[in-house]
Amino acid sequence: MGSLTMNASPQTAAGSRVVMTETIKANNPAGTTHAAGDQRSAGTTMAIEDVTLRYGDANGVLALDDVSLKVAKNEFCVIVGPSGCGKSSLLYLAAGLNDATSGSIRVGGREVIEPGPDRGMVFQSYTLFPWLTVRANIEYGPKRKGLPAEQRRQVVDQYLNEVGLAPFADHYPAQLSGGMKQRVAIARALANDPAVLLMDEPFGALDSQTRGTMQKLLLRVWERQQKTVLFVTHDIDEALVLGDRVLVMTARPGKIKAEIKVDIPRPRSMDVILEPDFIALKRRILGLLHDEIDEDH
Amino acid sequence: MAQRRTAWTRLTTPFANIPASTATTLALAMWIAVIGGWALLSYGRVVPNMFLPTPGTVLQTAYRMSLDGSLFYHTFTSAKVVILGFIVSSVIAVPLGLWMGTYRAVQAPLEPLVNFIRYLPVTSFVPLFILWIGIGIEQRIAVIFFGTFFQQLVMISDCARSVSRDLVNASYTLGTKRSEAVWHVIFPAALPAILDTLRVTMGWAWTYLVVAELVAASSGLGYISLKAMRGFQVDVIFMAIAAIGLLGLITDTAFRILRARVAPWAA
Numbered sequence: 001m002g003s004l005t006m007n008a009s010p011q012t013a014a015g016s017r018v019v020m021t022e023t024i025k026a027n028n029p030a031g032t033t034h035a036a037g038d039q040r041s042a043g044t045t046m047a048i049e050d051v052t053l054r055y056g057d058a059n060g061v062l063a064l065d066d067v068s069l070k071v072a073k074n075e076f077c078v079i080v081g082p083s084g085c086g087k088s089s090l091l092y093l094a095a096g097l098n099d100a101t102s103g104s105i106r107v108g109g110r111e112v113i114e115p116g117p118d119r120g121m122v123f124q125s126y127t128l129f130p131w132l133t134v135r136a137n138i139e140y141g142p143k144r145k146g147l148p149a150e151q152r153r154q155v156v157d158q159y160l161n162e163v164g165l166a167p168f169a170d171h172y173p174a175q176l177s178g179g180m181k182q183r184v185a186i187a188r189a190l191a192n193d194p195a196v197l198l199m200d201e202p203f204g205a206l207d208s209q210t211r212g213t214m215q216k217l218l219l220r221v222w223e224r225q226q227k228t229v230l231f232v233t234h235d236i237d238e239a240l241v242l243g244d245r246v247l248v249m250t251a252r253p254g255k256i257k258a259e260i261k262v263d264i265p266r267p268r269s270m271d272v273i274l275e276p277d278f279i280a281l282k283r284r285i286l287g288l289l290h291d292e293i294d295e296d297h
Numbered sequence: 298m299a300q301r302r303t304a305w306t307r308l309t310t311p312f313a314n315i316p317a318s319t320a321t322t323l324a325l326a327m328w329i330a331v332i333g334g335w336a337l338l339s340y341g342r343v344v345p346n347m348f349l350p351t352p353g354t355v356l357q358t359a360y361r362m363s364l365d366g367s368l369f370y371h372t373f374t375s376a377k378v379v380i381l382g383f384i385v386s387s388v389i390a391v392p393l394g395l396w397m398g399t400y401r402a403v404q405a406p407l408e409p410l411v412n413f414i415r416y417l418p419v420t421s422f423v424p425l426f427i428l429w430i431g432i433g434i435e436q437r438i439a440v441i442f443f444g445t446f447f448q449q450l451v452m453i454s455d456c457a458r459s460v461s462r463d464l465v466n467a468s469y470t471l472g473t474k475r476s477e478a479v480w481h482v483i484f485p486a487a488l489p490a491i492l493d494t495l496r497v498t499m500g501w502a503w504t505y506l507v508v509a510e511l512v513a514a515s516s517g518l519g520y521i522s523l524k525a526m527r528g529f530q531v532d533v534i535f536m537a538i539a540a541i542g543l544l545g546l547i548t549d550t551a552f553r554i555l556r557a558r559v560a561p562w563a564a
Contacts, residue, residue, distance in 0.1 A: 117472035127467035144472035
């Protein structure tokens, strides 16, 4: 955990404590709003309230400073921020893998106190169980849950097909490429039917072409499965291609600096990055992030 | 591509693979060199045969002792001691080491003590074991146990501790309970490394065998070595050493096969 928040000098600028929240609507032709948009705003799946994270004692490094955010049901919410801003730490807190110094996190109305299968997670590092085949990896969660064998087989087959890896069902993770491993990791997390899917730079270790393929796949899966996703990345293109909403975080101590609604119609293709709306949003976020990086040095 | 590199380039490239046939040839050449050198020194009388027997004499001795069954008898006794000592040690060291590597609360009390005992020479405990346990097979098993257990414990604890944190974290997000993590995640993840540890410590167990048998035993390969020394039967000593080496080679291979079988996913 400590390694997630290295290499940022303590920041004291009082000005950065003012949270600038803004909503930028892209020039969106009328009538293209995603049908699921209304449904998505129906309820809050995850609520993070006044979360502060400090490592060590009271004088320790402040990693997260009073972060609050809500993720609506079936929303795809993305957090971008400079490296070391604590965005991954926030995800670990939401998963219950670490304890916040103060504040609360609720998922489906219940306080997060420890990790649980209602919060699936895809990690940046490869975390497939190397001793299990692809099929057995995906089956792991449903098995822990006590799902009968026949239902497990159906679920596994469904998600194997969803990520296009049915022919590799009996392979071991060591036999797969990096992109395939992350596809299995996504399938494994989804097969458990979590209330929220936490994704910690899942494509960060992949080459840029594979990353594009993975984003497309994730979009397709998400559009079909309708899941609540909280996705962390430092890649602005990735954030805008995937997200309904992008939260920009400050450099350490991490705070939510701005909220940007991405009104680009769905289903989105990868070509969306060439469109003027997209570029306008990207410029906006780049500006916000550059302020952070400049302040930091 | 491969054709453009000369065989010499390939042999001298760090970490480069060499053909299996080349590897086998090199291994055989090494053995031929060692046995050849031995033959040269002994047949050429460079070293008197009283100190260095000829390969022929050692083979003859092995043949003679095979015929009267004594070679098998002593080998069996020794193997029994080593295997029993090793099994008793492993059966305790694997679960305890897993616990030690997993829970700081187990590691904190055990580690200082284990590291203290680990550096004590096994030989210095032989008189004590004789006093406490007597001179039966139990005493020899105790020597093997004492020699391997504490090393195993520390090494297996390290195997468990080096399991990726995110692997355990991922299992939690999939519904694994804290109490299940050791068995469901840490044990299988550490298994290849644990099997390697067992293979290495099995080799150490063989080396402690002679220590165990030199002092108090009436059978076994170490025992016949000692008896042979008193009678200047250098050929018997050589044969006993060769037998131990061969048994070591066999157990090592057995462990490699076991690892390939039990953990086929690990390269």
